[in-house]
Amino acid sequence: xxxxxxxxxxxxxxxxxxxxxxxxxxxxxxxxxxxxxxxxxxxxxxxxxxxxxxxxxxxxxxxxxxxxxxxxxxxxxxxxxxxxxxxxxxxxxxxxxxxxxxxxxxxxxxxxxxxxxxxxxxxxxxxxxxxxxxxxxxxxxxxxxxxxxxxxxxxxxxxxxxxxxxxxxxxxxxxxxxxxxxxxxxxxxxxxxxxxxxxxxxxxxxxxxxxxxxxxxxxxxxxxxxxxxxxxxxxxxxxxxxxxxxxxxxxxxxxxxxxxxxxxxxxxxxx
Amino acid sequence: xxxxxxxxxxxxxxxxxxxxxxxxxxxxxxxxxxxxxxxxxxxxxxxxxxxxxxxxxxxxxxxxxxxxxxxxxxxxxxxxxxxxxxxxxxxxxxxxxxxxxxxxxxxxxxxxxxxxxxxxxxxxxxxxxxxxxxxxxxxxxxxxxxxxxxxxxxxxxxxxxxxxxxxxxxxxxxxxxxxxxxxxxxxxxxxxxxxxxxxxxxxxxxxxxxxxxxxxxxxxxxxxxxxxxxxxxxxxxxxxxxxxxxxxxxxxxxxxxxxxxxx
Numbered sequence: 001x002x003x004x005x006x007x008x009x010x011x012x013x014x015x016x017x018x019x020x021x022x023x024x025x026x027x028x029x030x031x032x033x034x035x036x037x038x039x040x041x042x043x044x045x046x047x048x049x050x051x052x053x054x055x056x057x058x059x060x061x062x063x064x065x066x067x068x069x070x071x072x073x074x075x076x077x078x079x080x081x082x083x084x085x086x087x088x089x090x091x092x093x094x095x096x097x098x099x100x101x102x103x104x105x106x107x108x109x110x111x112x113x114x115x116x117x118x119x120x121x122x123x124x125x126x127x128x129x130x131x132x133x134x135x136x137x138x139x140x141x142x143x144x145x146x147x148x149x150x151x152x153x154x155x156x157x158x159x160x161x162x163x164x165x166x167x168x169x170x171x172x173x174x175x176x177x178x179x180x181x182x183x184x185x186x187x188x189x190x191x192x193x194x195x196x197x198x199x200x201x202x203x204x205x206x207x208x209x210x211x212x213x214x215x216x217x218x219x220x221x222x223x224x225x226x227x228x229x230x231x232x233x234x235x236x237x238x239x240x241x242x243x244x245x246x247x248x249x250x251x252x253x254x255x256x257x258x259x260x261x262x263x264x265x266x267x268x269x270x271x
Numbered sequence: 272x273x274x275x276x277x278x279x280x281x282x283x284x285x286x287x288x289x290x291x292x293x294x295x296x297x298x299x300x301x302x303x304x305x306x307x308x309x310x311x312x313x314x315x316x317x318x319x320x321x322x323x324x325x326x327x328x329x330x331x332x333x334x335x336x337x338x339x340x341x342x343x344x345x346x347x348x349x350x351x352x353x354x355x356x357x358x359x360x361x362x363x364x365x366x367x368x369x370x371x372x373x374x375x376x377x378x379x380x381x382x383x384x385x386x387x388x389x390x391x392x393x394x395x396x397x398x399x400x401x402x403x404x405x406x407x408x409x410x411x412x413x414x415x416x417x418x419x420x421x422x423x424x425x426x427x428x429x430x431x432x433x434x435x436x437x438x439x440x441x442x443x444x445x446x447x448x449x450x451x452x453x454x455x456x457x458x459x460x461x462x463x464x465x466x467x468x469x470x471x472x473x474x475x476x477x478x479x480x481x482x483x484x485x486x487x488x489x490x491x492x493x494x495x496x497x498x499x500x501x502x503x504x505x506x507x508x509x510x511x512x513x514x515x516x517x518x519x520x521x522x523x524x525x526x527x528x529x530x531x532x533x534x
Contacts, residue, residue, distance in 0.1 A: 031354060148372050156367030159355050163416065166321050166342035166426070167368040210354045214400035219354045271399075 006239045011128075015192075015235055015245075018128045018136055022192055022201060023231035025140045025185045027224030028147065030206025031216065033182060035158045039203045040089065041078055041179070042186055044096040048074030049187045050195035051103035053120045058106045063120065064135050067187040074099065075183030079176040123194035123246035136188050143181050154178060155216065192231065193246040200250035201227055208257040211264035226256045272334050274299045274424050274456030275320065280329035282315055288480050289315055293329070295475065295484060299423065300454040302447070302470050304461055304487075307477035313460045316477075317428055320458065334423050341417030341455075343446070345429040346410050351402035357412040358397045361387050364416035387419035388412075391445050407438030414445045425449065427459045431466055439466045446470075464491070465512045487513070 006012055033042060052070020053063045077095060082088035103120075128136070147154075156164040157171040165171055182202075189198045205226035209219045234249030275297040282289045289312030297303050305313050318324035322337050333340060341364070349355075362384050366373055373380075388397045391411040396404055401412070410430060417425055427446060431439040447470045450457045459467060464474070464487070474490045476483050478499040483490050490496075491513050496504040505516040 035354065149370055151372045152363075152367050152369055156363045159353060160360065160363055160367075162344045163342055163364070164367065165323065166340070166344075167364075168322065168337055169368050210352065214354055214356050214398075216354055216359055271403075 019231035023228035026201040027227030044092040045074045046195045046198040048099040049190040051099040054103040054106040071183040071187040075179040079179040200253045204253040208260035211260040302457045311477040339423040341422030341425045343427045343430040345432040365419045387415040391415045
């Protein structure tokens with residue numbers, strides 16, 4: 001089949017829509033995640049999305065709902081347990097390891113098809129069906145709506161916490177709300193790129209964008225563009241040779257990152 | 272109308288009383304320096320005025336309420352790769368605490384941010400990444416960030432700390448200019464009085480639950496400070512500087528509002 005024949009297929013179209021929605025959400029959240037130094041938290045959350053997904057598989061519930069529950073629990077746990085920034089690293093490490101272990105146990109107990117097992121870790125976007133897509137779109141709209149509401153105080157609290165506190169911004173409350181938003185987005189991304197590679201959508205595009213501009217608005221726009229190129233482009237590239245989607249998504253994303261690092265270095269030398 | 276007013280203010284944590292019976296009025300255009308050793312409650316006073324810390328008893332009022340406060344923190348190292356320009360920092364001082372995206376009135380916002388940047392002569396580097404600016408440049412932008420909301424009260428929390436002498440002068444003169452032009456009251460927390468001595472109208476000196484309010488001459492003398500510290504303290508005037516000997520009052524210190532809020 002040619003690429004055009006493949007694009008006629010319904011499951012391919014569903015996968016592309018899912019990727020485009022995810023690229024938007026991940027691209028918008030990314031600069032906040034990078035500024036707040038939450039890359040490890042995202043990784044920890046995605047491991048618990050895996051645990052939740054595995055539990056759902058075992059119980060016969062939709063994997064998407066399990067992943068969502070797992071990562072929201074993780075986000076709240078991380079928010080509550082790591083009240084001090086100095087604790088955060090070790091708290092995430094402890095929760096992540098436990099969650100991953102529990103997930104592996106549940107997969108071992110699951111008697112169903114093994115493709116599902118592997119998919120949670122490394123992604124299975126072509127397995128996204130229309131009910132998954134509904135959940136994905138509704139959750140994404142909710143995440144973006146809440147983010148739009150808290151945008152300015154969240155930005156203030158992320159880049160300038162001392163002065164934000166002085167202006168009455170609820171810095172702690174916002175960090176828990178944001179952790180939940182990240183949890184939802186992570187659970188959605190797990191469906192596409194898998195728990196192990198969520199960072200390729202949530203961190204790499206934003207980190208690349210922030211290398212080439214100091215304007216927060218431009219960084220957000222670029223981050224979305226890069227995430228879309230990585231997510232949609234990765235799927236398109238994977239179709240014809242039949243390679244794993246996640247490998248190509250992470251590959252595209254990393255190439256963009258390298259190019260932006262190079263441009264950033266040139267800009268600084270010129271300045 | 273009085274800009275800052277404290278009546279019978281008391282702040283205690285359990286048995287430990289930071290200060291009690293504190294009556295203080297700061298008038299518009301007045302420059303009040305707050306001095307005292309570590310742990311004497313200088314930062315707590317700041318937190319009370321910002322509405323982050325309730326008084327144990329007594330009352331506090333700020334003319335115009337919390338939104339009329341411009342806050343200048345101490346300079347601290349910023350991440351070099353932070354996606355933030357001076358212009359963005361100043362803009363946060365204007366509307367960063369409001370909900371939503373802030374898509375309306377962009378033009379008016381830009382005019383006000385530009386005016387604040389111009390008032391501290393920071394146009395040249397206002398569009399550069401803030402992490403690449405010098406400490407002095409960052410603190411000028413901090414002054415603009417505090418001024419952009421047109422405050423009636425400026426709370427300055429060690430804004431000169433870790434700046435060199437030239438930049439200490441520039442930043443304190445910018446604060447002074449603002450209070451003279453707009454009659455803004457200034458409450459300036461510092462452990463080092465000398466850089467701002469020519470600007471200071473009155474001093475609030477806090478030591479171990481005791482305090483004294485008055486002009487620099489009334490407070491910064493051997494008798495008063497010996498009473499406050501309950502140990503012999505020698506105050507010497509050398510040219511236009513005041514040296515305090517024997518109080519151990521000049522140690523370096525760093526603190527952040529948010530760090531304290533989180534703990």
